[in-house]
Every structure is written in structure tokens, then in C-alpha cells.
Amino acid sequence: MSGGAKLAVRVAEVVQVNALIRRFRFVARDGAALPAFSGGAHTVVEMDDHGTRRLNPYSLMSDPEDTSGYEISVRRDDQGRGGSLFLHRHVTPGIEMVISNPINLFPLDVRAKKTLMIAGGIGITPFLAQIAQLSRHGGRFELHYAARSQALGAYMDRLTAAHPGRVHCYFDEEGQQIDLGRLLSMQPIGTHLYVCGPKGMINWVLGTAEKMGWPKGALHHEEFLAPGTGLPFAVQLATSGKTITVGPAQSLLEAMEAAGVDAPYLCRGGACGQCETNVLVCDGKILHRDHWLTPEDSASGHKIMPCVSRFEGKTLVIDR
Amino acid sequence: MTKTAFPPAIKSRPVYGVLEPRAGTVHLVVADGEGALAVTDLLARAGEARGAMLAAMHILYTPGPNGTDMWAALEALEAAQAFRAPTIPTLLPRLQRVLADAHMGLQVYLTGTEGLMGQAEREVMVTGFPYRDIQKEHRGSTVRRVQCVHCKGVTENVATDPFQCSHCGLHLFVRDHYSRRLAAFQGVNIDAEEPGNVPPPVVRFT
Numbered sequence: 329m330s331g332g333a334k335l336a337v338r339v340a341e342v343v344q345v346n347a348l349i350r351r352f353r354f355v356a357r358d359g360a361a362l363p364a365f366s367g368g369a370h371t372v373v374e375m376d377d378h379g380t381r382r383l384n385p386y387s388l389m390s391d392p393e394d395t396s397g398y399e400i401s402v403r404r405d406d407q408g409r410g411g412s413l414f415l416h417r418h419v420t421p422g423i424e425m426v427i428s429n430p431i432n433l434f435p436l437d438v439r440a441k442k443t444l445m446i447a448g449g450i451g452i453t454p455f456l457a458q459i460a461q462l463s464r465h466g467g468r469f470e471l472h473y474a475a476r477s478q479a480l481g482a483y484m485d486r487l488t489a490a491h492p493g494r495v496h497c498y499f500d501e502e503g504q505q506i507d508l509g510r511l512l513s514m515q516p517i518g519t520h521l522y523v524c525g526p527k528g529m530i531n532w533v534l535g536t537a538e539k540m541g542w543p544k545g546a547l548h549h550e551e552f553l554a555p556g557t558g559l560p561f562a563v564q565l566a567t568s569g570k571t572i573t574v575g576p577a578q579s580l581l582e583a584m585e586a587a588g589v590d591a592p593y594l595c596r597g598g599a600c601g602q603c604e605t606n607v608l609v610c611d612g613k614i615l616h617r618d619h620w621l622t623p624e625d626s627a628s629g630h631k632i633m634p635c636v637s638r639f640e641g642k643t644l645v646i647d648r
Numbered sequence: 649m650t651k652t653a654f655p656p657a658i659k660s661r662p663v664y665g666v667l668e669p670r671a672g673t674v675h676l677v678v679a680d681g682e683g684a685l686a687v688t689d690l691l692a693r694a695g696e697a698r699g700a701m702l703a704a705m706h707i708l709y710t711p712g713p714n715g716t717d718m719w720a721a722l723e724a725l726e727a728a729q730a731f732r733a734p735t736i737p738t739l740l741p742r743l744q745r746v747l748a749d750a751h752m753g754l755q756v757y758l759t760g761t762e763g764l765m766g767q768a769e770r771e772v773m774v775t776g777f778p779y780r781d782i783q784k785e786h787r788g789s790t791v792r793r794v795q796c797v798h799c800k801g802v803t804e805n806v807a808t809d810p811f812q813c814s815h816c817g818l819h820l821f822v823r824d825h826y827s828r829r830l831a832a833f834q835g836v837n838i839d840a841e842e843p844g845n846v847p848p849p850v851v852r853f854t
Contacts, residue, residue: 437776
């Protein structure tokens, strides 16, 4: 079965954190301990949204060594495809759900002498787990966390109280911005930079760091992409011998699954590379939306990431 | 003299590239022997950025194991800082001191022999700086720094294979198996099964 082993869980607690964010706590249905994980890991939450199967990745924010349960925080996205709305509207304590084992595509490099974290909005979640992990082992860190307003700065109180002097908060509505050039120029050698937040912020941080000579190996980012919508398109699956149509709000991966094809996946957000598929015939244009394929692979037209990428044109035949 | 060409070997054996100018706030160069030529080639490649690169360049240099000393050529560059150490062991404490004060934005360029590059790489690596982002270009002598896997002693400037360990005296076969942590190739006893049956040494590294 694709996606790795699954965990049968029950929702133990739902907490409204602020106007947009809700926190969910999962415990094992059989009362056993859940697998330990490492800071930065995510889980894929399976949802049966009134007949539509949704699988969305969410970063685990609880202490990685707390195996009594996992916590995620979900920001409601009214314009999204519906996963966050389903969680906000229909998931209540006591409900049984299925989630994936933790997968870490955003792990801490423990060789770092210092960890510099930059978070935007809901991008704070992986850092909560990483800070718990670093605090336990005495790791040196510094967090710069930007939110739209004080009211939307989830967990800022908790973080600043627990780590005075290490947590710096910024509010867009108050015209505050991270002084990135200054911040990046002051970091001792051996610092690793982690950024999680909106795409614009990630590009700004990584672009500035590269211009200032930060080595690629010290730059880490995580961004889960929603598959995004688009025009419907037909795909021939060469190995399965099927032709399927991908709906406007459906991903190619979801369309394959709906057709009973067991395609590989892990993150479902264009980041992990697990679903990479060879393209056999492409008469048209692949709309690459992942950040896994190299620019050369994307341009070649020989590969596609079905979890997020789409197609426009006459014929697409893939090796699945 | 240009970049050294090595025959294909096992994955563990380090491979070297050509130094390329990169964006950075400080350009730290560690070189020995003929590595000085890779530094002048690097600066030639920088084009218009040459002056700015030299103004932010710190060079640490020592003569090569074959006696090649091109210090005059490096001194003449008038980099922001340049230091000549008589030997690699006297260069390394200086490098440690430079790294202790360094900030991210530093670019690291290593060039010359494998012994120099490996030991400098180790100093940079322990700071937490990602080793894959350390640039290295081989120039000059191919003599090896070899660790005896039996007594753990390191013999510098090994030219022949097999060779006799300078610590325990065993006859060692020089492998391509390399340790970044030790900055050394591995030497394994060649006559363990039949003591005394030692093939005549061949000069493999010059």
C-alpha cells in the first residue's frame, strides 16, 4: 500500500487557538504509545469529506518525545480545496481518524552550532517541535516569527515565556519586518537557517541568504503546496492500461487513486519526491508545480509529480 | 600546471573540482605548494569582481611537501590578509583562530595537496559548516596522508605502496578508502596472512 504504514487514532482534543487556527490532538485508538518522531516531521491526515477522500500533510507541533499523542495546528483556508474547512467544521473530540506515520522532510541538522529559525504565520508549527527537541538537548537556537497581527500570532505567548531573548516577534499590521540583511550578517559560522511560511517569505529569505554567500547546505525550507485547481485533463496510465480524467479540483494523484491505481506518495505537497513518475508521451505542456524536480528534469518533459502538477494539451501518457 | 587528473576509484575516494568565485562576505583561501596557481586562476575567473574579492580575501599558505614555495606570488596579490606558515601543523592553529571569529557568508576555497585540503576541511567541518559547500581543487604533489588501521598512527607524505608505518612498522597497503573525519586514507597490513611476504614498494604517489 502506498504512503507507508498508517496509524489508527482518535481525536482527543480540539482547541480554537485564534480566529483562524485550530489545534487537534490525536491519540492511538488502542491507547498504546505512538511512534516517536523528530522535530520538523509531518503526518498525512486522511479525511472522508462526504465521499471525497482528502489526504493533507500537517506538521507535527507537539514535543517529539511525547508519544502519548500528536498535535497539529490547522489554519482555516476558505479559498482552499476543503481539507482545512473539513477539519474545522466536522472534526470533533472522539472522532476516529487515520493518519500516516511521521515523515520528516525538514529535519534539524544536528551538526549545526546554531539553528536560526524564520517562521511566517502557520509556518510556526514545525518549529514548535524543533524547539522542544533542541531545548531538551541544549541546542542553541533563535526564532524570528512574523504574523499578521498580535491576535493571529499563534503560540507567541508560550514561546516568548519559555525562551525569553531567543524568540523575536514581528507584526505585519504594525509595519514590523525582520531586518533580514542585518540578521543574516551576524550569524556565527556553523549556523543553519530554517524557514517555513508563505512562498514569498521563503523566496525572500533563501534569495537574500544565497546573495550573502550562505552555502546551500545550510539553508533548509519547507512549504507544502496544495495541489491547486485547473482545467480538467485526460491521462493515459500505460502500466495500468487505464485512461482517466483529472477533475478541476482534483490532483492527478487523487484521480489515479479514485481509479483504483495504487500510486506511490508520501507528502502529497510536491516536496518529498516519492510520487515522481516517468512521462512516456507528452503532446502538450506539463504544468510543473512541485519543488522536487530539478529545472532540467522539469524542462525535459520526461517527469511529472502527480501530487501537485497538471497538464494542458492533447496527450499525456505516464508510466503508472 | 593545471588541475590534477585522478583515475576513477571507489566512491570513498575524494574528488576535486575547480575553484569558482562565489558570493560571500569573506573569501577564506587555504593553499599549499602549487595551490597558489589555483588561487591566481580563481582570481582571473572572477573578472571584474577580482578587486572586491581580494579586498575580502584571507589567504593561509604553506609550502608543499615537494618543497614548492610560491608565497611570493600570493603575497604580491595584496589580499586583505595573507599569512605564510612554515608547515601544515603550524598553519592549522591559525586556521582554527580565523574560524572561531568567522560568520556565515564566509566562502571557503581549499587548494593544493590532499593532506592540506583534508586537514583544513576537517577544521571547517567541525564548525558545523556543510562540507559539501567547501570548494576544493587539487594541485601539485599526490603524496598521501595515511592512517595505519592497526596502530592508528598517521604517516604523512606516503609515496610508495606498500609502505612501512612510521609508528608501528607494519607494512601497509594504501587503500583509496578515505576518512573525512581523520583526513586520511586507510593503510592495511599487507602480509598479515603470510608474514614476511611483502611485495616490493612501487612509487604510486609523487
